Amino acid sequence: MPASSAATLEFRQVSKVYPGSPEPAIRELSLEVAAGELCILIGPSGCGKTTAMRLANRMIELTGGDVLVDGVSVRDRAPAELRRTIGYAIQQIGLFPHLTVAENIGTVPRLLGWESGRIRARVAELLELVGLEADMGGRYPAQLSGGQRQRVGVARALAADPPLLLMDEPFGAIDPITRARLQEEFRRLQRELDKTVVFVTHDIDEALKLGDRIAVLKPGGVLAQFATPDELVRHPADAFVEEFVGADRMIARLEWLTSVRQEGRRT
Numbered sequence: 001m002p003a004s005s006a007a008t009l010e011f012r013q014v015s016k017v018y019p020g021s022p023e024p025a026i027r028e029l030s031l032e033v034a035a036g037e038l039c040i041l042i043g044p045s046g047c048g049k050t051t052a053m054r055l056a057n058r059m060i061e062l063t064g065g066d067v068l069v070d071g072v073s074v075r076d077r078a079p080a081e082l083r084r085t086i087g088y089a090i091q092q093i094g095l096f097p098h099l100t101v102a103e104n105i106g107t108v109p110r111l112l113g114w115e116s117g118r119i120r121a122r123v124a125e126l127l128e129l130v131g132l133e134a135d136m137g138g139r140y141p142a143q144l145s146g147g148q149r150q151r152v153g154v155a156r157a158l159a160a161d162p163p164l165l166l167m168d169e170p171f172g173a174i175d176p177i178t179r180a181r182l183q184e185e186f187r188r189l190q191r192e193l194d195k196t197v198v199f200v201t202h203d204i205d206e207a208l209k210l211g212d213r214i215a216v217l218k219p220g221g222v223l224a225q226f227a228t229p230d231e232l233v234r235h236p237a238d239a240f241v242e243e244f245v246g247a248d249r250m251i252a253r254l255e256w257l258t259s260v261r262q263e264g265r266r267t
């Protein structure tokens, strides 16, 4: 896959005030995500993580500022067309219950008008990529485990080979063991496929394990710090980040994670 398959993403002084709400959900958020980077959004409940994500694919509209994908404002893109070029995976998965796994995965390629042979080949490739047996393609979502459904959600988000993936707690409702396995597989996949990813999580361990950089948001949608896992743990920008990350506890853990990640890269 060419190195150019990843997109850049920039939040430029982004604000969002929901109609009828006295306070902004996001305040002057500026963030630049490099091509191929895995950027984590983390912060307490209600700090605007999902809002930030949905502003990027225009599921909701900006109040102020701009979001640029590969330097082009999302305001200048038609929402439906924009969404077909951005993979989106969410915790609730949102699989269509009346469609088979294969049909679910093929949703965006179908919308893009791919011919059926190409869709079939892509679905087979993706099932293998996310570690599902080929015959799972004929099942319905209700016939899968939670972890299998999450994999289908990730496969569906990857289907049209989008340069940018938005993932909103994609492994949220999964037991810890399956979750750890999915995290590892996803990390490997992301490196292999060279995608830009914005990944929302509540889980600081998941953030430290997966993120190239982590954006910590405070209540009111204010960016507290945007830094590598190492910087975040060793040099938290303020007391909020320090408490959120739990610095002392984390340093030992980070050293362990760093060694695990290096180990992973060698294999």
Ligand SMILES: Nc1ncnc2c1ncn2[C@@H]1O[C@H](COP(=O)(O)OP(=O)(O)OP(=O)(O)O)[C@@H](O)[C@H]1O
Pocket (backbone or CB within 6 Å): 018, 019, 021, 025, 043, 044, 045, 046, 047, 048, 049, 050, 051, 052, 202
């Ligand atoms: N459609 C909406 N209308 C009005 N207010 C909203 C709407 N959606 C979200 N909000 C508010 O905006 C703020 C940010 O919500 P958002 O869902 O982005 O937070 P979050 O960080 O993703 O939260 P969580 O971690 O709980 O999922 C919250 O105060 C929320 O109540």
